[in-house]
Amino acid sequence: MNATAQAITDIKKTLGKNVYILGHHYQNDAIVAHCDKTGDSLELSRCVPDIEADHIVFCGVHFMGETAALLARPGQSVHLPDLSSSCTMSMMTPAAIARKVLKQLTASGRKITPLAYVNTTLDIKALVGEYGGGVCTSANAGKMLAWALKQGDSVLFLPDKHLGRNTAKKLWLSAEDWHILRINKTGLADGESREIDRPLLLWPGCCCIHTRFTPDMIAAARAAHPGCRILAHPESRPEVIERCDADGSTAFLIKESMRFAEESPGSTLYIATEYNLVHRLATRCKGRCRILSPIRSICGDMAKVTAKKLLRTLTDISKGKSAPLAVEPAQVEPARLSLTRMLEICA
């Protein structure tokens, strides 16, 4: 154990039950080693209301800390080791522009239900709650989209156009049923209003980490290891998902890897998702099966959380100096509404 890791272990022992560390699966091993719980967005959101510690340290990106702050108990504080760790995809939906778009789409009286991927800012979650919509994760996007489609004339899915289409396909929607909006600073670009009768309107955002995977990489993997199995996260492009054997949330990818290691010893499994997770699964399954990644696609936002920053946060908490994540009070209720809607529908 290096000096930083030892110092984190020591200070965590001193803080005892006063601190609880959450870590997303995309964190590297040096962080995961200190987490009380690791999980994907849905798993981590679900566990927040049960945490009793006064301080929750969230090793992940900014929107995850905001989500935890929304679900935390009164008096609990949420701390991020690096406040600048903003998920790039979540920044692709500025709330002011989303508000303009919703206004334009509903101007003729149509009921538009916004459905926001959890990878969005607090402002977007509040806007979605205000318009009667909900939040989803990659694990429950199908269930939430099915719900949203029943609520009105169209669904505005934001921000991930890939997840939106991959989910819609599983619900048997076809390319005629959706439209990727063209958006500029004024809201909808000229001519977009012609398209609003489609059931699914997609915000033109994406995750640059998962968009790096291409159909050629999938073909190269099959050529290198004939008979291999290939899984992908649904933030990947639809043309990648089409060429894989299965796709699903981070929890699904982990479960499938464990099943594969158990049932197909000696075989090769490729996983197209963030590299830290693939690396951890490869280590866990070593000796049973080979787990590979098409490329090393690392999320730079997640990587901003380092062991040294975690140590500094814990030290500040122990000295009463750590500034907890501040959430805008006016946004709390509508944002919480959109989140609790998801938790209730998917209970």
Ligand code: SF4
């Ligand atoms: S992997 Fe993509 S969606 Fe996840 S935090 Fe990084 S940029 Fe955001």
